[in-house]
Amino acid sequence: MDQKYAHLIFVDCEARGLSPVSGTMTEFGAVHFATDDAFHGVLYRGEPDPENPAVPRVRERLAEPAAVAAEFAEWIRRHTSRPSLVSDNPAFDFMWIAGLFDVAGIPNPFGHSGRRIGDFYAGLTGNWSNTQEWKRWRVTPHDHNPVHDCQGNVEAFRKILQLPGS
Numbered sequence: 001m002d003q004k005y006a007h008l009i010f011v012d013c014e015a016r017g018l019s020p021v022s023g024t025m026t027e028f029g030a031v032h033f034a035t036d037d038a039f040h041g042v043l044y045r046g047e048p049d050p051e052n053p054a055v056p057r058v059r060e061r062l063a064e065p066a067a068v069a070a071e072f073a074e075w076i077r078r079h080t081s082r083p084s085l086v087s088d089n090p091a092f093d094f095m096w097i098a099g100l101f102d103v104a105g106i107p108n109p110f111g112h113s114g115r116r117i118g119d120f121y122a123g124l125t126g127n128w129s130n131t132q133e134w135k136r137w138r139v140t141p142h143d144h145n146p147v148h149d150c151q152g153n154v155e156a157f158r159k160i161l162q163l164p165g166s
Contacts, residue, residue: 007080008033012146013096020099026056029146032079039075040147041068069104076109090114
């Protein structure tokens, strides 16, 4: 894999609530683009809400946020010194990850920003509204297991990078 992508960490969060202020992140996944190495951070046991399977019902706590954040920060450090968070929806995923590091008292390795796959794709196609078509290139099913969802996003992003102009 081209080293210009070695800093990309794809992230997906499963959470319930409007934000980390009033909600709960149950788990998150991350995949390092260059190696396909995956990280699964589990804070609470969750199960799909029958009314909206994309939103987890929060059950018992399985791990302390500080421990999970420290383990995740170390995992990131082993892969890159300047990570970039990439997501299907960084406005959502970034706030939960930033909240995790904040509660743990650990500097956020991602800094203050993230990148959106759909915006990159829209730019390549020259159509600002074309932010969802790229999802057809996911191979791993999008099943709200955050590691699976990251793997599917990585697969699709690899296809995007094969497009003219990328």
